[in-house]
Amino acid sequence: MAMAQHKIDLQAPELAPPAVSVEHLHVRFGGGQSEFTALKDVSVTIPKGALVTMIGPSGCGKSTLLRCIADLVPVSDGTISVLGQTPRKAREGRDFAFVFQEATLLPWRSVLDNVRLPLEVGRRADTAAYADPERLLALVGLQGREKALPHELSGGQRQRVAIARALISRPRILLMDEPFGALDEITRDKLNEELLRIWKETGTTIVFVTHSIPEAVFLGEHVLMLAAHPGRVKAYIKVDLPTERTLAIRDTVEFIRITAHLRRLLEEC
Numbered sequence: 001m002a003m004a005q006h007k008i009d010l011q012a013p014e015l016a017p018p019a020v021s022v023e024h025l026h027v028r029f030g031g032g033q034s035e036f037t038a039l040k041d042v043s044v045t046i047p048k049g050a051l052v053t054m055i056g057p058s059g060c061g062k063s064t065l066l067r068c069i070a071d072l073v074p075v076s077d078g079t080i081s082v083l084g085q086t087p088r089k090a091r092e093g094r095d096f097a098f099v100f101q102e103a104t105l106l107p108w109r110s111v112l113d114n115v116r117l118p119l120e121v122g123r124r125a126d127t128a129a130y131a132d133p134e135r136l137l138a139l140v141g142l143q144g145r146e147k148a149l150p151h152e153l154s155g156g157q158r159q160r161v162a163i164a165r166a167l168i169s170r171p172r173i174l175l176m177d178e179p180f181g182a183l184d185e186i187t188r189d190k191l192n193e194e195l196l197r198i199w200k201e202t203g204t205t206i207v208f209v210t211h212s213i214p215e216a217v218f219l220g221e222h223v224l225m226l227a228a229h230p231g232r233v234k235a236y237i238k239v240d241l242p243t244e245r246t247l248a249i250r251d252t253v254e255f256i257r258i259t260a261h262l263r264r265l266l267e268e269c
């Protein structure tokens with residue numbers, strides 16, 4: 001009698017490539033006498049759909065790591081895979097988008113036209129591949145401000161525009177380098193809550209660099225800590241807090257315990 005065939009599901013989640021896989025990454029700048037090792041033997045896996053925050057002392061290589069993932073800085077040794085491809089391929093396929101500390105909006109274009117910009121300069125012929133700019137503005141809480149010019153917006157609102165613009169190509173990964181670092185505390189708190197909502201609504205994987213331990217813990221499902229000189233992984237912890245988070249969670253014993261633990265680790269870096 002023939003044996004029953006067992007169906008093998010090649011799309012099983014555990015077999016799918018992670019969002020980002022970094023293996024034995026070394027990044028060196030300069031050469032000869034002035035060679036400088038910015039990252040040494042960094043290995044880390046970022047699961048699909050995760051929100052990973054990255055923290056570490058100044059100069060430990062957080063931006064460098066993010067830029068390597070984004071194909072903006074060349075890798076000296078090791079490999080990076082973004083959704084199973086090279087960072088170059090992922091960049092060409094617009095699989096990720098980058099949000100910087102400065103919103104860098106075009107001052108002469110309206111909010112809506114700034115968000116639409118990637119549609120005009122992009123290489124995707126298929127406009128259905130892009131999200132609807134007006135819906136994105138609603139998603140980031142800027143409904144009704146479509147016609148405003150950047151100078152008419154607050155810093156927090158400009159950063160909301162930058163996030164909407166980043167989301168227009170429906171990136172599967174959002175790389176954020178201290179996006180709220182220049183904002184006042186109240187605006188930053190509000191945007192932190194909103195980012196969690198946007199993350200849940202879009203299902204985008206997010207890698208978020210910050211200098212703030214409370215911000216890293218509030219946002220992160222996982223916190224990646226780098227140590228400096230040379231830049232290397234110090235810790236990669238899962239944040240054991242409920243996924244539904246409001247700012248009030250920062251007053252809980254568990255939140256305070258995790259931030260204290262990270263602060264002690266940071267002091268060793």
Ligand SMILES: Nc1ncnc2c1ncn2[C@@H]1O[C@H](COP(=O)(O)OP(=O)(O)OP(=O)(O)O)[C@@H](O)[C@H]1O
Binds near residue numbers: 057
């Ligand atoms: N293009 C470059 N050429 C030479 N050195 C560089 C270059 N980019 C970064 N570095 C150096 O690599 C190290 C890591 O820089 P990086 O900006 O990644 O650190 P960081 O952790 O993001 O710092 P910060 O928290 O201050 O923003 C620093 O010493 C920096 O001076």
